[in-house]
Amino acid sequence: MKKAEELDRKKAAGHRLGKLAAVPVAIKDNIHVEGEITSCASKFLVNYRAPFTATAVTLMEEEDAIILGKTNLDEFGMGSSTENSALQRTVNPWDLSCSPGGSSGGSAAAVAARLCLLALGTDTGGSIRQPASFCGIVGVKPTYGRVSRYGLVAFASSLDQIGPFTTSSADAALAMEVICRHCPKDATSLSLPPELYTRYITTAIAGQRIGVPWQFLKKANTEVRSAIEQAMEVYRQLGVDVVEIDLDILQYSLAVYYIIATAEASTNLARYDGIRYGTRSKRAITLDEVYEYSRAEGFGAEVKRRILLGTFVLSAGYQDSYYRKAQKVRTLIIKKYREAFSQCDIIAMPSAPTPAFEIGAMKDPLQMYLEDIYTIGVSLAGLPAISTPCGISSAGKPIGLQLIAPQKEEARVMRFAHAFESATHHNIALPPILNEEHL
Numbered sequence: 282m283k284k285a286e287e288l289d290r291k292k293a294a295g296h297r298l299g300k301l302a303a304v305p306v307a308i309k310d311n312i313h314v315e316g317e318i319t320s321c322a323s324k325f326l327v328n329y330r331a332p333f334t335a336t337a338v339t340l341m342e343e344e345d346a347i348i349l350g351k352t353n354l355d356e357f358g359m360g361s362s363t364e365n366s367a368l369q370r371t372v373n374p375w376d377l378s379c380s381p382g383g384s385s386g387g388s389a390a391a392v393a394a395r396l397c398l399l400a401l402g403t404d405t406g407g408s409i410r411q412p413a414s415f416c417g418i419v420g421v422k423p424t425y426g427r428v429s430r431y432g433l434v435a436f437a438s439s440l441d442q443i444g445p446f447t448t449s450s451a452d453a454a455l456a457m458e459v460i461c462r463h464c465p466k467d468a469t470s471l472s473l474p475p476e477l478y479t480r481y482i483t484t485a486i487a488g489q490r491i492g493v494p495w496q497f498l499k500k501a502n503t504e505v506r507s508a509i510e511q512a513m514e515v516y517r518q519l520g521v522d523v524v525e526i527d528l529d530i531l532q533y534s535l536a537v538y539y540i541i542a543t544a545e546a547s548t549n550l551a552r553y554d555g556i557r558y559g560t561r562s563k564r565a566i567t568l569d570e571v572y573e574y575s576r577a578e579g580f581g582a583e584v585k586r587r588i589l590l591g592t593f594v595l596s597a598g599y600q601d602s603y604y605r606k607a608q609k610v611r612t613l614i615i616k617k618y619r620e621a622f623s624q625c626d627i628i629a630m631p632s633a634p635t636p637a638f639e640i641g642a643m644k645d646p647l648q649m650y651l652e653d654i655y656t657i658g659v660s661l662a663g664l665p666a667i668s669t670p671c672g673i674s675s676a677g678k679p680i681g682l683q684l685i686a687p688q689k690e691e692a693r694v695m696r697f698a699h700a701f702e703s704a705t706h707h708n709i710a711l712p713p714i715l716n717e718e719h720l
């Protein structure tokens with residue numbers, strides 16, 4: 282409220298207001314806001330106060346956004362349902378018995394429930410696109426390096442990217458305009474001039490080509506597949522050619538991701554030792570006990586599973602057969618995407634293999650990992666992608682269309698999504714709970 286009053290005064294005094302003036306924004310709780318807790322939804326960090334603000338948040342504040350608060354996630358971003366949060370439970374506004382997706386489920390649910398207009402999430406292997414799909418909203422995963430990771434708690438450093446959730450691609454373009462800046466505090470930040478995404482979002486797409494890996498989608502859920510087929514029909518009517526491309530290599534992407542991401546996580550999470558970071562165990566007396574008990578008490582089951590797996594694939598005897606091999610296949614995935622883009626301007630596929638599932642339905646962690654099949658290849662290749670709503674399942678749950686472009690072409694994914702939204706208006710469907718008769 283204080284910030285809103287400040288903006289009122291600024292306006293009354295005739296000063297220029299920023300691009301995000303008075304826009305209420307929520308921030309995934311693995312991104313720093315100085316002086317506030319950054320819990321990463323972990324018991325370990327419930328008392329950890331951020332010593333500085335993340336660049337992405339600073340950029341939004343400079344454009345007069347109002348930061349409302351932090352949102353729930355799977356602990357350290359590890360999961361696809363937000364059920365791995367040690368602190369809160371988040372449900373899907375479309376169906377309160379269902380998961381909002383994850384790991385940025387809190388941010389997606391907040392925008393879907395219209396609690397805020399914009400939220401930041403992070404995507405390491407799909408954590409923006411999949412919850413956007415589950416919650417019937419728009420989510421953008423920028424090119425790796427496009428948005429500064431300074432102030433984002435690291436999960437898998439070669440994959441992590443911050444990106445926006447909104448209810449339209451036009452809004453996403455505005456948010457992206459603000460947060461996509463070179464940042465000297467992040468060594469992997471791309472040194473590119475800022476782009477005015479909003480200006481080019483309406484540029485015509487007729488005459489362009491969309492590639493769809495139909496063969497790879499053969500086993501997809503029938504409702505999801507038919508929503509994608511219908512979406513391609515919409516594009517054909519907009520004058521776009523739909524061509525088939527080969528991305529069968531993506532069948533290996535899950536294995537590759539769960540080796541590389543866990544390897545990186547196991548090293549990134551070594552810093553939580555109960556001394557520099559993390560709550561110290563009260564039972565610990567010796568130094569070894571401080572490490573051992575603090576980590577045993579602080580981390581949840583999924584995080585421990587990943588540290589164990591990551592440590593294993595990096596260990597002396599296994600590094601070549603797992604970690605190095607995964608790196609090689611990652612390079613092949615990058616190459617295959619590049620080849621695919623020689624045949625089309627943009628690639629389309631579902632954002633998630635199914636609509637939102639019930640909370641508690643995914644009992645086996647491996648089954649949960651399968652949720653990421655359509656999003657993970659993009660992360661491994663560092664590509665920009667968007668998820669925009671493309672229909673509602675027979676059970677009344679949103680389905681998401683994912684559009685993928687070559688590196689640095691985030692403008693293209695937003696343009697294609699905008700054309701689709703303008704033709705279908707799927708993105709403005711409200712969760713039934715928000716319809717007037719319920720209010």
Ligand code: GLN
Pocket residue numbers: 358359360361383384403404405406407408409436542653
């Ligand atoms: N679901 C994937 C995982 O569990 C991706 C998570 C993410 O993008 N943060 O690792």
